[in-house]
Amino acid sequence: MPLADRRLARSYVHLPGYQERVTGPFRPLGISLGAGSFASAWGAQDHGSGRLLCMKDIDRRKMVEEESEDVVATELEVYRHMASWEKECDGRAFLMQLEMCFSTHDSIYFVMDLMVFDLRKLMADEPEFSFENAPRLSAQMALGINALHSMGIIHRDIKPDNILIDSRYNVKIADFGLSHLHGTPLEPGEGYTSAYMGTLAYMAPEVMFNEGDKYGCAVDWWSFGCVLYELISPGHKAGGLFNAVDEIDAYVKSSTSEALEELDPCLLEPVDCLRYEFEGIKSHPWFTVNGMSEFDNAAYRAIQRFQIKFIHGEDQDEHDEELLHPVRVEWQNFWPVFA
Incomplete structure (x- = not known):
């Protein structure tokens, strides 16, 4: 197994935070948030908590074609390191946190807070x-x-x-x-x-x-x-x-x-x-x-700042067939990206 794959295989899903835990499944909101050479991002709602989130969809085939496995692996490794850091750290509130990471046969998904x-x-x-x-x-x-x-x-x-x-x-x-x-x-x-x-x-x-x-x-x-x-x-x-x-x-x-x-x-x-x-x-x-x-x-x-409401997830139609279900395979306190 290449180094990048080994690093990805030890990545995890849920990171602790003050908000309600993200568990999935996820309902796409039909909102595109942008796209790159091997990844796209779109709005979604966690079916369990109701939280509005950003789903970053990394296409496995394109990731390999772009030789970007190490980029993805590094990002996951950094998120993992930040999540495990126990010392008090001023400014942590201004860093993006990874709420969940899971994979399907074709994609790797990063789940994060939805930004404006x-x-x-x-x-x-x-x-x-x-x-x-x-x-x-x-x-x-x-x-x-x-x-x-x-x-x-x-x-x-x-x-x-x-x-x-x-x-x-x-x-x-x-x-x-x-x-x-x-x-x-x-x-x-x-x-x-x-x-x-x-x-x-x-x-x-x-x-x-x-x-x-x-x-x-x-x-x-x-x-x-x-x-x-x-x-x-x-x-x-x-x-x-x-x-x-x-x-x-x-x-x-x-x-x-x-x-x-x-x-x-x-x-x-x-x-x-x-x-x-x-x-x-x-x-x-x-x-x-x-x-x-x-x-x-x-x-x-x-x-304490005023929070704007830019998406109303409750207005979306709910259909079970539209939900994206993460595959949960527990590994200690982490869930592997690769099944």
Whole structure:
């Protein structure tokens, strides 16, 4: 059995949380949430709890054709690691959790909370709201990234498409397929991996121009800086701050950049050991709104926000033949993905 298959075979289904447990079966809501090269996502309702969820349908054949088994396996491994992390971790509320994972002959399914949209769509559809709420949204992002680092995870693909927005307009960082899992808390300045990984427009220089040296959690803060620039720039400059290798190279070789007039240059410091990390970001006065830091009690204040209702699952017709039934094979406290 290939390594990826062995890792997938030890993946699990239910992750604990404060909401009612997801058990299945699931009723599709007829709502497409997007599609990629080997996966699609759609809205569903858990028949047992009534919770509205996102079902990510990974086509096994396309996954193999795209040679993406390791991406799927890594994402499951990261979810498993986060679920098993017992230490208190500030910012965990701003990370997507996997509620269930199961498989059929043709597909692997990820079951997660249903989000309204991603940050890119929020910036496009509600530009004024995005700008006004930039300190709150970016503080939630920073808390989530710091939580990942506290659990020994470098995300490596922080970008607006992977920052999801829930029904209370709070952040959930998702898509961990390109992550590096170290397993124990990351130390600033330490190197952990040298793999070329990420999305060009948000990729840190030490990844882009890597010649074998190991990099660490600072790469996520560079990507965070690019997202933050996009969030606060006039018109929310589409595609991010950098769109080509030459643009990144030119910035790295320059001492200043007019594009960063509204952003502390320390966040996009080309030298990774001098770059702002969480403590520097948290203490920056830009995050203080009406005399209160957006980092203070962020998780508690997030759940107090007004919740919009964007789907009414109870209005859908219920037919047993439409329900998707997960195959439950218990393995200790986990359910295998592969039967």
